Amino acid sequence: MTVTTKGAYEPLTESTAIKLAKELNFFKEGSLLSCHEIGDGNLNLVFHIVDENNTGIIIKQALPYAKVVGESWPLTLHRATIEGNYLKKAASLVPNLVPKVYYTNEALAITIMEDLSHLEIARSGFIKGKDYPLLSLHIGEYLAKTLFFTSDFGLNQQEKKKLQQLFVNPELCKITEDLVFTDPFFDSETNDFEPELLSSIEDLWADQTLKREVAKLKLKFLTNGEALLHGDLHTGSIFANEIDTKVIDPEFAFFGPIGFDIGQFFANILFQSLTRTSENRKMVTNHLHQAWDSFVKTFTQLWNNHSVEAFTKTPGYIEHVFSETFKSAIGFAGCEIIRRTIGLSHVADLDSIFPDEERIFIKQKALSLGKKLILKAEEIQSTTDIEKLLEQVLKEKD
Missing domain, CATH: 3.30.200.20 (Phosphorylase Kinase; domain 1)
Structure with missing residues (x-):
């Protein structure tokens, strides 16, 4: 060549x-x-x-x-x-x-x-038991700024529409539509899972209430062009060390619902939390609280100081935006957990677990957690509620 x-x-x-x-x-x-x-x-x-x-x-x-x-x-x-x-x-x-x-x-x-080789992929580090104390604070800031300044709150509506034209991404969106929101909830040939999980998966496929909620989330993904998303924000797309954080691989970028990127990050923190013993699980789940708190704090500052939308001065509006964003993030996190457990593309957090019996056990818990996040999205009001739900799932008898 x-x-x-x-x-x-x-x-x-x-x-x-x-x-x-x-x-x-x-x-x-x-x-x-x-x-x-x-x-x-x-x-x-x-x-x-x-x-x-x-x-x-x-x-x-x-x-x-x-x-x-x-x-x-x-x-x-x-x-x-x-x-x-x-x-x-x-x-x-x-x-x-x-x-x-x-x-x-x-x-x-x-x-x-x-060259970011002086840093480490966050997923790999977490699997080794490392922690990155500033990672979730940085991700909260990253989410707030990238989402606010490409939304109708922080970007002139005409400029936003021009920007949207640069990020029409139908083929990669189709991957997400199929592999995150559709195939795992049906008996699709793309699914990939251990035979020991089949009974739980068949229950999931037969759950029409669950499917209805996933259908709503898929519709939101398809139709809500709220802001420019990374589109694939998992811990394998983040380089980090003790002081630095760098987000990579945004080829799935498009204009979609603000809660999607947040839910993707939540889900991948929960994958790692599922694998930890009770003694060191808190180190990982803290990233849920820190990321959301950092997002809310930064987004609020931007809302107050850089808004281009007149209604952002209306009392109660920002609280509504946060409530809707958090609710959808919880549902999106549930879909991501299920698809990474039984869909085409897995995560090393779960697949690297041995012996086989332990891996199957943790994957059963992942399916239960993902399902509950989707079904209880209206009830979950805080990241503390997510952590409580995780603990409940881990204590459940199969």
């Missing part, structure tokens, strides 16, 4: 990624470069290139198909452009919480960005 930034799309290899980095002059002439493909997701290639001084860059390239299925599941390469545009927009709002973007190329479907 002859690498050129003006050439036709072709998947990179480690050697051609190095050639591309040299062509774009990211390193001094004569530098000794090494490259490793480090992508562990389903949709992209990710190359980490460093020189002899350990100065590095990341080249991310979208694949025209989903790796988990193969070339029989084609995907648009335009998602790389959406990701680059999202990161640039987020950098104008939360520059300390997203990686720097150095270069994008729509034809090659690549984004070249800051």
Whole structure:
């Protein structure tokens, strides 16, 4: 392959990624470069290139198909452009919480960005028992600022409509619509689960009340273009250490309901909470409280100081917005927990549990928790209520 930034799309290899980095002059002439493909997701290639001084860059390239299925599941390469545009927009709002973007190329479907290898994927760290004391405070700030300033509360309605045009993302939204809101609740061939879970899953499929509530959540996802969402905000999309947090992988970005990103983060904190003993579970569940409190505090400040909507001065309106956002976040979290337990794409928090009996036990609890979050979304008023529900589920006898 002859690498050129003006050439036709072709998947990179480690050697051609190095050639591309040299062509774009990211390193001094004569530098000794090494490259490793480090992508562990389903949709992209990710190359980490460093020189002899350990100065590095990341080249991310979208694949025209989903790796988990193969070339029989084609995907648009335009998602790389959406990701680059999202990161640039987020950098104008939360520059300390997203990686720097150095270069994008729509034809090659690549984004070249800051090397974050000094940080760790939050999911991996949590599984190892680590904690990131500032992570949830940062995520609350990130959510508040990215959501407020792309909503009708913080962005002129005409400017918002123009921005929406940049983030029309039908193919990746379809993945969410199917894999989060539809397939796990029916006997779909995309589902993937242990046979020991079948009885519980069949009960879930037969629960018409549950399905009705999921249908409402799916409708909200389909129709409520409230703000620009990350669209896939889980702990595998967050780099962190004790002091820094960086959100990555926003290729699912689109305009949707404000509660969706919040619910995704809640769900992934709950995955890790399910795996912890009672003695150290609190360290993880604290992130629920801190993230929501940080979101509310920051969003309120923005509401009071930067609102462009006249009705934000109306008493009681912000409380209504928070109530509706929290309620939908709880429901979305429940859907995410169920789909990551029995759907096509799992999480290492659960799948890495051994022995098998313990993994099945925890997955049973995950299904119970997800179902209760969906059905009790109207009743759950605080993150403390979420924590109480978690404890109740863990104490239930099968």
